[in-house]
Amino acid sequence: MRVLVADDDPQILKALRIILTAHGYDVSTARDGREAIDAAAHDRPDVIVLDLGMPGLDGVAVIEAVRGWTTTPILVVSGRTDTSGKVDALDAGADDYVTKPFATEELLARIRAVTRRAPEAADGPTVAFGDVVVDLAARQVKRAGQDVRLTPTEWAVLEQLVRNPRRLVTQQTLLTSVWGPTHTRDSGYLRIYLGTLRKKLEADPSRPRHLITEPGIGYRFVPDPE
Amino acid sequence: MRVLVADDDPQILKALRIILTAHGYDVSTARDGREAIDAAAHDRPDVIVLDLGMPGLDGVAVIEAVRGWTTTPILVVSGRTDTSGKVDALDAGADDYVTKPFATEELLARIRAVTRRAPEAADGPTVAFGDVVVDLAARQVKRAGQDVRLTPTEWAVLEQLVRNPRRLVTQQTLLTSVWGPTHTRDSGYLRIYLGTLRKKLEADPSRPRHLITEPGIGYRFVPDPE
DNA sequence: GTCCGGCGTATGGATCGCGTAAAGACGGCC
DNA sequence: GGCCGTCTTTACGCGATCCATACGCCGGAC
Numbered sequence: 001m002r003v004l005v006a007d008d009d010p011q012i013l014k015a016l017r018i019i020l021t022a023h024g025y026d027v028s029t030a031r032d033g034r035e036a037i038d039a040a041a042h043d044r045p046d047v048i049v050l051d052l053g054m055p056g057l058d059g060v061a062v063i064e065a066v067r068g069w070t071t072t073p074i075l076v077v078s079g080r081t082d083t084s085g086k087v088d089a090l091d092a093g094a095d096d097y098v099t100k101p102f103a104t105e106e107l108l109a110r111i112r113a114v115t116r117r118a119p120e121a122a123d124g125p126t127v128a129f130g131d132v133v134v135d136l137a138a139r140q141v142k143r144a145g146q147d148v149r150l151t152p153t154e155w156a157v158l159e160q161l162v163r164n165p166r167r168l169v170t171q172q173t174l175l176t177s178v179w180g181p182t183h184t185r186d187s188g189y190l191r192i193y194l195g196t197l198r199k200k201l202e203a204d205p206s207r208p209r210h211l212i213t214e215p216g217i218g219y220r221f222v223p224d225p226e
Numbered sequence: 227m228r229v230l231v232a233d234d235d236p237q238i239l240k241a242l243r244i245i246l247t248a249h250g251y252d253v254s255t256a257r258d259g260r261e262a263i264d265a266a267a268h269d270r271p272d273v274i275v276l277d278l279g280m281p282g283l284d285g286v287a288v289i290e291a292v293r294g295w296t297t298t299p300i301l302v303v304s305g306r307t308d309t310s311g312k313v314d315a316l317d318a319g320a321d322d323y324v325t326k327p328f329a330t331e332e333l334l335a336r337i338r339a340v341t342r343r344a345p346e347a348a349d350g351p352t353v354a355f356g357d358v359v360v361d362l363a364a365r366q367v368k369r370a371g372q373d374v375r376l377t378p379t380e381w382a383v384l385e386q387l388v389r390n391p392r393r394l395v396t397q398q399t400l401l402t403s404v405w406g407p408t409h410t411r412d413s414g415y416l417r418i419y420l421g422t423l424r425k426k427l428e429a430d431p432s433r434p435r436h437l438i439t440e441p442g443i444g445y446r447f448v449p450d451p452e
Numbered sequence: 453g454t455c456c457g458g459c460g461t462a463t464g465g466a467t468c469g470c471g472t473a474a475a476g477a478c479g480g481c482c
Numbered sequence: 483g484g485c486c487g488t489c490t491t492t493a494c495g496c497g498a499t500c501c502a503t504a505c506g507c508c509g510g511a512c
Contacts (some may be wrong), residue, residue: 058478071343083329090335095343096322097336103309109316110323117297117321117343151488168365188491198471206471215469215498216378217365241508309471377499424460432460441458441509 001115002026004045006036006062007077008054016049019104034065040066044073047115049107052078052089060092066092073114077102127162128208132201134162141201148200153178154160156194158201161211161221170218227341228252230271232262232288233303234280242275245330259283263370264357266292273341275333278304278315285375286318291371293319299340303328353388355436355449356429360388367427374426379404383419384427387437387447396444 003025005016010031017027028043030036032054037044041050048066063074076094078085086097095114098107116215131144135158141148150158156178161169171190177182183189194213198205212220229251231242236257254271256262258280266274274292278285289300295348299401302320304311312323321340324333353360357370362385366380376384382404387395397416401409409415424431438446 063457083332086332087335090339093342095339106309106312109313111319113316116319117299153489166364166366180432193474213367213470217381220366379500417461421460440457
């Protein structure tokens, strides 16, 4: 998880870098609004912690500029405690607003809160569950960072399920979409391919948590409950 | 845009209702944690404004219960200013945390911020009653956020009833739609499956409130009595 | 009070569907 | 032609589901 911290105070920058790094984040930094926008575009962070009191560009202008091309969560940190400042920042596109001084634990919790809601706001239409990441566009599956080799049929089944998260996909739908309209009755294919998919993707293939069977009807893909 | 406001202080409740209504929101209210959970399930609001200091259920427990089945944004309002309270609430699934007293303009801005990101959850039209949510499109039933496992026959019966809320469904209709046109006289099947459905979905299976028997005629599904 | 029809519940056996393994068939590639 | 990966087909064990039956309860009719 990458964090961009933008603040003009080198001490705060340093302190935040240490704290965030200690909590497992990759930290990049910016010292003014111009740098912040460049870094946001270049580093593609998962969340931006933005100080409004930076010289040069106005803080709200930075937010609006960044919001022009990305939905990356923005958490504003500011010395201003007045309501209008908060309202302006939030309405410009910030996701949260914390006033200085703040407890680091609270900042971390708020970072978790805003990133929790935008897991797929990263780049690419990926679906993640457990330690698995499915990139539908790239036709690629990774597990714990490692490439997972899927056969064409396995991919076709998985894709159909992943494209309908939480929804039940009937056996007939799967069969016709993968094997063609002639196949309408389960010849046992599905059981086999769901088996191999579970073996490759589930932590415990004998107790699947994401590729669920609905007996007599079909199958269901369930992403992480969080 | 619907807002659920949960607070045990009637004055705050009233004030928020007036303010939010004036800004174009449809407001529903709850006075304790239990009510809040029920209202969240029944009214399906677009955002929940939740006071943590309510009697009865712990605020964090309310958040976790609601998070069990929906991603509706939750904005916590609390008198507690300590860090641990904020961290607990945010990590439980809250999207924002505002301490009393707060400026109404700020609250409104924060509501806009959390709702801006919500993509109006893609789960289809649902029918809710009690702590049960039936998603006809996804063919899924949840109770208090937990998945309820229904057999194909159980689902077929439930679906037929839920699709005709408040209307009486005759035994013959149920039999022919579930078991085929040959079955026209009650062989005792319906009694059995209504029994299991009540066991799985009713708060008190011996005193059903939603799956009602009409003696000699059929059955009737009744959503929550207002 | 007694009878009776309709309903709810429990129980046991037959059946169905699923998961798994293994082996043969097919096609691409060297 | 031989090798390899993938797909198809078949078979078996096991658990869940469904079916069939029986019994107890309740309210209404008489």
